[in-house]
Amino acid sequence: MVDFSLWDIVRNLLLAGRWTVSLSLIAFIGGGLVGLLLLMLRLSKRRSAEWFVGGYVQLFQGVPLLVQLFLAYYGLGLFGINASAWVAAGVGLTLYSSAFLTEIWRGCVAAIPRGQWEASQSLALNFGEQLRYVILPQAVRIAIPPTVGFLVQVIKGTALASVIGFMELTKVGKTIANATLNPFLVFSCVALMYFLLCYPVSRYAKSLERKLHVAQ
Amino acid sequence: MSLNDSLVVEITALRKSYGANEVLKGIDLQVRSGEVIAIIGKSGSGKSTLLRCINGLEVFQSGSLTVDGKPLLHKQPAAMRELRQHVGMIFQSFNLFPHLTVGQNIMLAPTLVKKKDSAAAAAQARKLLERVGLAEKFDAFADQLSGGQQQRVAIARALAMEPAVLLCDEITSALDPELVGEVLRVVESLAEEGMTLLMVTHEMSFARKVSDRVIFMHQGRVHEIGPPGELFGNPQTPELKQFLSSLHD
Numbered sequence: 001m002v003d004f005s006l007w008d009i010v011r012n013l014l015l016a017g018r019w020t021v022s023l024s025l026i027a028f029i030g031g032g033l034v035g036l037l038l039l040m041l042r043l044s045k046r047r048s049a050e051w052f053v054g055g056y057v058q059l060f061q062g063v064p065l066l067v068q069l070f071l072a073y074y075g076l077g078l079f080g081i082n083a084s085a086w087v088a089a090g091v092g093l094t095l096y097s098s099a100f101l102t103e104i105w106r107g108c109v110a111a112i113p114r115g116q117w118e119a120s121q122s123l124a125l126n127f128g129e130q131l132r133y134v135i136l137p138q139a140v141r142i143a144i145p146p147t148v149g150f151l152v153q154v155i156k157g158t159a160l161a162s163v164i165g166f167m168e169l170t171k172v173g174k175t176i177a178n179a180t181l182n183p184f185l186v187f188s189c190v191a192l193m194y195f196l197l198c199y200p201v202s203r204y205a206k207s208l209e210r211k212l213h214v215a216q
Numbered sequence: 217m218s219l220n221d222s223l224v225v226e227i228t229a230l231r232k233s234y235g236a237n238e239v240l241k242g243i244d245l246q247v248r249s250g251e252v253i254a255i256i257g258k259s260g261s262g263k264s265t266l267l268r269c270i271n272g273l274e275v276f277q278s279g280s281l282t283v284d285g286k287p288l289l290h291k292q293p294a295a296m297r298e299l300r301q302h303v304g305m306i307f308q309s310f311n312l313f314p315h316l317t318v319g320q321n322i323m324l325a326p327t328l329v330k331k332k333d334s335a336a337a338a339a340q341a342r343k344l345l346e347r348v349g350l351a352e353k354f355d356a357f358a359d360q361l362s363g364g365q366q367q368r369v370a371i372a373r374a375l376a377m378e379p380a381v382l383l384c385d386e387i388t389s390a391l392d393p394e395l396v397g398e399v400l401r402v403v404e405s406l407a408e409e410g411m412t413l414l415m416v417t418h419e420m421s422f423a424r425k426v427s428d429r430v431i432f433m434h435q436g437r438v439h440e441i442g443p444p445g446e447l448f449g450n451p452q453t454p455e456l457k458q459f460l461s462s463l464h465d
Contacts, residue, residue: 119311119370122271123325123377124300126293133324137315 004180009189016172017193023158023168024197026090028151031097038102043109043131053102060099066160068092073164089161097154104150108143109135141212148205152198159194169193222249223285224381224412225270230279232265239265240276241436247381252413254423254444257433258459263416266433267383270414271303272296284380301329304374308386310366312358312373318345319354322373330377337376344372348402364395368402375406382406384415420463424448432456 038056041049060068072092076083112135120134162171173190177183225247232240239262247253255263268274269281272288281288284302289295313321322341326332332340345351348368358366367387374382384403388396400422407413407426417423423430424444432440432447434455440447451457 113309113311115307115309115311116313118273119305119307119313121273122300122303122305123373124297124329125325126297129328133328134313138313141315 004176006185009176009180009186012172012176013169013186013189013193016167016169017197019167020155020158020169020194021197023089023093023161023166024151024155027093027097027154027158030090030094031101031154034094034098035101035105038098039105039109040131042102042106044127057099057103060095061103065092065096065157066163068096069160069164085161085164085166088164089158089166093154093157093161096157097150100150100153101147104146105139105143108139108146111142112138144212145205145209148201148208152202152205155197155201156194223247224249224251224283225414226280226282227270228280230266230269230276230281232262232269232274232276239436240269243279243438245431245438247412247414249380249412250410251429252407252427253415253429253431254427255414255416255431255433256418256420256423256459257431257439261433262436263431263433264385267305267385267414267416270381270383271300271305273305297329301377302380304377304379304382306367306370306374306382306384306387308389310358310363310370310390312366312369314358316357317354318350318356318358318361318369321358321369322376325373326376340376341372344375345369347375347405348372349398362395363391364398367391367399371399371402371406381412381414384413384417386416386418388417388419420448420460432459434459 038053042053069089069092072095073083073085073088076088076091081087116134116138117130120130125134158168159170161168162174165171169190173186177186180186223246225245227243227245230240230243231238243266255266257263265274269276270283270288272290275290283299286295286299286302288299312318313324316324319338319341322344323332323334323337326337326340327334342351342354345354348371350365350368350372353361353365353369358369361369370387387403388399391399396419400419403413403415404422404426415423415427427444429441430444430447431438432451432453432455434453440451440453440456447456448460451460
């Protein structure tokens with residue numbers, strides 16, 4: 001048995017934390033871009049697009065993220081794509097977060113009064129201009145708090161990538177726990193690190209909410 | 217110039233329904249350049265819907281509608297964009313863009329749609345604000361203005377597109393009584409300057425004073441139409457008589 005000092009545990013977990021942060025960022029940025037695309041599709045008022053996005057959201061919200069990650073990991077292989085844990089986790093989390101983000105943002109756009117659409121339409125703005133200059137700037141204001149709040153869910157969600165062998169915080173924690181035979185200490189450290197990642201983000205979401213609430 | 221050239225809005229046999237409920241049952245109307253028309257009637261008579269058909273906010277099922285000689289074609293975004301540049305609309309609820317300043321509200325469409333450079337658009341916006349008596353509000357936001365001021369900004373914003381006709385949809389109905397006058401004075405000055413106006417209104421004395429023709433709508437039809445003196449002074453149909461007498465109660 002290898003002898004691990006507390007510093008060894010923390011250092012290894014910190015190194016693994018980088019991958020948790022990277023995976024969170026990939027999921028959030030990828031999910032954000034895909035989510036935005038889906039939002040545009042949905043707002044375009046085409047029947048088939050609305051139907052597609054609705055189905056997409058239902059599908060990815062209705063299946064556990066864990067199962068989605070398994071499917072991404074084994075499913076991509078079936079199509080001949082070499083699905084490393086990185087790719088599978090990135091794809092799985094992107095799909096998952098895009099479904100939630102597009103739904104959050106759709107709600108924010110729906111909260112903009114109809115008169116804003118009508119006034120901008122009457123001024124001869126086309127659909128793209130309406131979105132860009134009138135609707136989205138107002139929707140973004142409402143969207144920031146719930147979006148940042150969802151980021152916390154994504155950070156915690158990356159822990160599930162451990163099941164497909166992705167060496168992030170949880171997976172490394174498990175490995176060290178097996179080596180040190182002191183799982184409680186190790187997972188306490190793991191928990192602390194997740195908390196240190198998530199707490200500032202949710203604090204930020206709260207402060208944004210307060211600030212925007214005052215501004216209105 | 218033939219008579220047709222001076223027609224700004226021409227509506228022929230226009231029908232519109234929501235599902236099985238027909239709200240406009242064949243409307244014919246010709247509006248000449250510079251004419252001021254007031255549309256009155258009970259709520260649900262179709263007067264707002266008619267107005268909203270003219271700039272394509274509502275889709276109608278049959279009939280034709282032209283503005284400045286150009287037909288309204290819902291399915292063609294380019295044609296609608298062209299048409300809407302000729303039609304200004306002012307709403308009951310102002311609908312200013314709250315994230316933009318007053319100046320930006322007015323400049324937005326001219327810079328985006330008419331490709332005006334921002335210096336020219338700003339100069340125009342200042343001139344229009346002066347015209348509606350709000351020269352000092354260029355950098356203010358909508359929530360810093362009273363309802364009457366907001367509505368005057370909305371008028372300036374519509375005028376910035378230099379429309380051939382201005383549609384006013386109950387533009388004083390959401391205002392406190394003491395703020396109605398300032399908005400109506402602006403509309404009256406527009407009428408005097410020769411702007412073509414179509415307004416749905418509950419301000420009967422105002423309609424009587426400034427309009428050239430008054431339309432009484434009833435159950436989706438133009439029930440009576442004529443000069444204000446005739447319509448208000450000598451109503452022909454029992455429906456209009458009843459409507460006018462209900463106002464005095």
